[in-house]
Amino acid sequence: MFTAVSKKNLSDEIGDQIINKILSGVLSPGNKLPPERDLSLQMNVNRHTLREALRKLDTLGLLSIRQGDGIYIRDFRESGNLELLKHILYLRRDITSDIMKNILEIRRFISPEMAYRAAQNRSEEESEHLKSLLEQDLPVEEKDLAIHQSIARGSGNILYIFILNFFNNIFRDFGALYFSFKENQAASEKFHKNIVKAITEKNPESAKKIMNEILVYAENITLKYMENKYEEI
Amino acid sequence: MFTAVSKKNLSDEIGDQIINKILSGVLSPGNKLPPERDLSLQMNVNRHTLREALRKLDTLGLLSIRQGDGIYIRDFRESGNLELLKHILYLRRDITSDIMKNILEIRRFISPEMAYRAAQNRSEEESEHLKSLLEQDLPVEEKDLAIHQSIARGSGNILYIFILNFFNNIFRDFGALYFSFKENQAASEKFHKNIVKAITEKNPESAKKIMNEILVYAENITLKYMENKYEEI
């Protein structure tokens, strides 16, 4: 019904402000940022608070901080990471829709392959875990999350786990809306049954196909929701 | 000939220490970290220095920090991101090789698809850029990087750019070694010519195949280098 509000601390606000300046081109790659002392004065925050923000941007691949020298803007097209993309998604509302489509496209390409590998590589243990998940009496949304995670772990490739986290992170907000409709719940429950069967039976092609089908289904609905969401704004 | 050494500041050292504790299971998901004041005392660093480390771990998806409450360990299998994987790669030398193979596997799956999309979607501008890159007199290593980036940008999907950054980041060290051999240089130059041709001519299948071939070639060599590297240690 209601979605959580995110309370930001000063440091995050500062960070977002700087990210925006970089993404919008006000600050270009190679540019040197003013010294921390000046910048904190300009932004009217303490140097420590600013430094925490800068450290985050550094972790996102946006800055290059060098003691004794200064702080330089990096080209995020060369050094940015997926975590940054999440920020871009939220901060640049003008291209949010385009990025979402990009993410959906990649997900439809990757997740079926993940299911394929899981059907090949899943351990007996992971197989049992999947089956037990099916029978557990959980909210569909939670069950869905858990099954996808179990598939990622069963794939035998740790990258799928982190890539899946990225997708989940992005679509978290949509999940509540999506699963509020009975027909979507039914579709997911059917999907759960089928995908678990394919994976426990070690049928890669089937697993891939089943994953692809639910993604196509969910994509259409997600896009529809997104359009409505934009109309609200 | 020589590779850059990375000097770490205190804050990063603290961060690595905590990451290690989490990865090795000394700190489990859900566990509460000691208060910042206590922790900084235990680690014999100032609270601010510690806080910068914590903020980084937060960005990596390892911690959940809540004012007035405390700092909790998150399950990195649920909230970790690719940036964290990079740290895991360096900090957990016991599984470095396995993770590398995971990364190579995913790359071989994703990059050909990226090339495919680029051949479909590349703009006239990106096409020209690719061709001009071919003729520029650059070190092979730089040219290789630039061409891959151009392909990612030409794909029309911003995610490929960030995923490519991840790969580049991981294989940066190997690049210097790889391109120090004449035969590898020759292989790459041939690859550059062919992939640019396929993409400018809008031939997706060909682009995909060509990308796959160079990856297979480079993978074998990378794995060989890795084995040697481990023998050194």
Place this chain on the structure above:
DNA sequence: TTTGGTGTAATGGTTCAACCAATAATTGAA
């Protein structure tokens, strides 16, 4: 002219001490 040393200023890194703000736990009144 080039190379390497020296000193100085600029700039990020770290420390200390204090207070603010949000949360959780406790207490006590209804």
Place this chain on the structure above:
DNA sequence: TTCAATTATTGGTTGAACCATTACACCAAA
């Protein structure tokens, strides 16, 4: 027992000072 007020705990922010590294200008030796 319940709920509101109070208190203690804990992360967030501020200010000032000092440390460590780097860039730069300058100089001396080759």
